[in-house]
Amino acid sequence: MQITRTQSVLAHVTLIVSILVIAFPVFFALITSTHSFQESFSFPPKFHVGSHLLENYRTAWERVNLGRLLFNSTLISVAVSAGKILLSLLAAFAFTYFGDFRGKTTFFILILITHMLPLPIRIVPTFELVEDFGWMNTYYALTIPFFASATGTLLFRQFFLTVPNDLADAARMDGAGPMKFLWKILVPLSKTNMLALFMIEFIYMWNQYLWPLIVTHTDDMRVVQIGLKMLLAGEEQAAEWNVIMAGTILAMLPPLIILLILQGSFVKGFAMRQEK
Amino acid sequence: MAEIKLDQVNKRFKKNWVVRDFTLTVADKEFVVLVGPSGCGKSTTLRMIAGLEEVTSGEISIGGRVVNHVPPKDRDIAMVFQSYALYPHMNVYKNMAFGLMNRGVPRDEIDRRVKQAAEILGISDLLQRRPAQLSGGQRQRVAMGRAIVRDPQAFLFDEPLSNLDAKLRVQMRAELAKLHERLQSTIVYVTHDQIEAMTLADRIVVMKDGKIMQVGPPLEVYERPANRFVAGFIGSPSMNFLDVRLVEEAGDLWVDGESFRLKVPRHRAPAFRGHVNRPVIFGIRPEDVKERPGDALPEGVEPLRAEVDVREPIGSEVIITATVGSHAFTARISPNVAVRVHDPIDLAVNMNKMHLFDPESEQALNGL
Structure with missing residues (x-):
């Protein structure tokens, strides 16, 4: 044009x-x-x-122990993103390649429904569950409830559907079992999708505030978003915007770094797909 | 290398019978081509041999071993797919080595076999490339290489040339024939292209609606089609079929189309006598209808006057569609014959090559 x-x-x-x-x-x-x-x-x-x-x-760094909070946020964001990718890969694989197992459609709809329920709606039952497990104020509480991902399952399923069936057949003829097919063929092919999902989920997790606030109660288990809030309401006096902004800039850095690192391979991944 | 045997094999998808009563023995080192229109069950049959589809009933054995419940990887056969199905993220070398690696073949043995196969196929300098960086013909070679390195008991080909352009297809077809000669392997090959079938096969299996219509060497299938479907499917342009009656007059049999009459050669007549005074389908190939050479016609060649309806010059010859009465048929005439559309033309029909079919069962009546 x-x-x-x-x-x-x-x-x-x-x-x-x-x-x-x-x-x-x-x-x-x-x-x-x-x-x-x-x-x-x-x-x-x-x-x-x-x-x-x-x-x-x-x-900013010293007042709310920002180093520890940044570490916590990075840890749970990476763990959740990785967990989501792993689980949704496996789920999508089952939905796409394992014929017609019983209740396949029902399961799929159930997964989609979770996608339609935002976290605040699930927060009370999830809270009770986590408390029953004795996970309060632990990394388990901050990560495991987020592992299931309808977005990821849907994303990978849609991608797997575009992978030609002949490829699966060829792998079967080549003696690759289902898991080998997943790891050696599908996972490498899904790299772009995995990076995209990782980025989305990392930022999603990084921005979590409500859930970490209610399942943690010691300062060493808090996350960076809570830290920012603590900077805001830390003193009796008026908000120290200069310090808060310093904290905000620091809180922005890890996602920014991840974005910069992944951007290269992300763009390359798209370019590769164009080539096909 | 081994014999492949299918005994009364059936395949049903939900309520549809896709393959019915398929019985065939592919001899060791034989090149068998399954040919038929799309949806005739040829690919499904191939996939059942591969083990990618289960059989509904019947028995498949490879090299004397019943493989009905043997997974594909343990059947010791290799398959080349229509889409090539190369792993996009692996280079050519890894694509070819993947199957061997999964089987625990030692590294140096893999290396030797991949390099040897690459040499046979002339792709040695492409080993580090990825599929996306290859042309269609090169991908095709890699797909074949992936099959060759396995040194399997048999090769299965699923329309391997249909994604190539016409010129490359002819070239690869010739290479496939050479490859078969070199590898001395059992091959089952699926195609909808009857020229591929004719040129490559030791034996052709013509299929329709999941059933075998005819099995035989290419020329036999061409010259003695068992029924109207095979007669029409094999050969291009396809055979003419005219609804006629068979009549007897003065001791000779005649094909009577009301607007024309053609004498059945004496040596062909005995086989048809039982059908005198009945409607039959008269089949004649376009190459057996030529321009009339002169007044004297050889034995068994009958004159026919018709009107040219369509004229298609293809260089070496002209294919015309002609009409006589209510009948239309194609003929292949010399480009030197100067006829125009709507001109009358004198043709000569080689009745030695005639076919008759029963109008109901469509089976050939020829007692050839």
Whole structure:
């Protein structure tokens, strides 16, 4: 399709405006995190880099034990993402390749239904279950309830359906059993989907607030989102936005790093599929 | 290498019988082609031999061993798929080695076999490539290589050439024939392309609606089709079928189409005598209907005057559709004959090659 000059200009203007709108809060957070408490409240707001950068970040880090919280969040986000990928791979594999087992459709619908129920609706029964298991204030409580993933199951199932049946037949002729077919053929082919799911689920887990709040009660088991909230309500005085923004920027870093690392292979994965 | 035996094999999907009473013995080192229109059950039959489909009833044995309940990997056969089914994430070498690795073949033995197969197929310099980086013909070779390295008792081919363009198909067909000669292996090959069947097979199995219509060497099937379906399916352009009556006059039999009459050669007549004065289907191949060479016709060649309806020059010859009365048929004439559409044309029908079929059972009446 030929793009006219007007269209090109229009597209660029739209994109630039969108980027400004999206990036401004981040930029403002960054700027605020370099100013002193007083400066952060000045009006008109300051748009230059201040001199309190290290001080603010150190305060945020120390006040709520941010190092530990970042570690916790990273740990549970990685564990949940990996767990979801593993479980949904296996579930999708069963749904796609194991003929017509009894209640296949029922099971599938049940899984889809869980997709339609957001966490807050399930929170009370799940809480009771976790409490009965004696998992309160442990990593189990923070991870295992999230392992099942309708999104992931659906994603992998849809992908498996596009894998030609001949490939499964060829693997059978080549003497590969079902599990070997899964690990040696399907998993490598699903790499792009796995990375996408990992990214989505990592960020989803990273942003969890309510569930970690109710199943943990000691400071060393808290996650980073709770830490931010603690920064906000930590003192009797007015919110120290400079410190909070410093904490926010720190909390943004791990997902950002993951995104940057995975982005390369993610794009490559899509390119590979184009090639086919 | 081994003999493959199918005894009264049936296959039913839900309520549909896809393969019915399939009995066939493929001899050791034989190249058998299953041919038929789509949905005739040929691929299902192949997949049952492979073990990818279970048989509903009947018995399949390979090399004297009944394999009904033996999983595909233990049947010691290799299969080449229509889509090639190469593993997209593995390079050519790994694609070929995968089956051997699963069988625990030692590494250096795998290496030797893969390199040997690659050499046979002329793909030695492609071993590090991925399937996506290969052309259709190269993928086809890799798919065959994957089968060859296994050194199986028999090869199964499921329409292996149908994804290639016409030119490449002809080339690969020739290579397949050479490969069979070199490997001296039992091959069961499925195709819907009757030219592939004719050129490659030791024996052709023509199938329709899950049933075997005829089994025999290509030329025999071509020259002595057992029924109207086989007669029409094998050969291109396909055989002409005209609804006629068989009549007797002055001791000779005649094919009577009301608007024309053709004499049945004396040596063919005895077999048809029982059908005199009955409606029959008269079959004649287009190449047995030519332009009339002159006034004197050889023994058994009968004159026929018709009107040209369609004229299709294909270079070496002209295929015409002609009509005589209410009958239409195709003929292959020399490009030197100057006829135009709607012109009358004098044709010569080689009645030595005629076929008659029962209009109800559609079985051949020829007592050939």
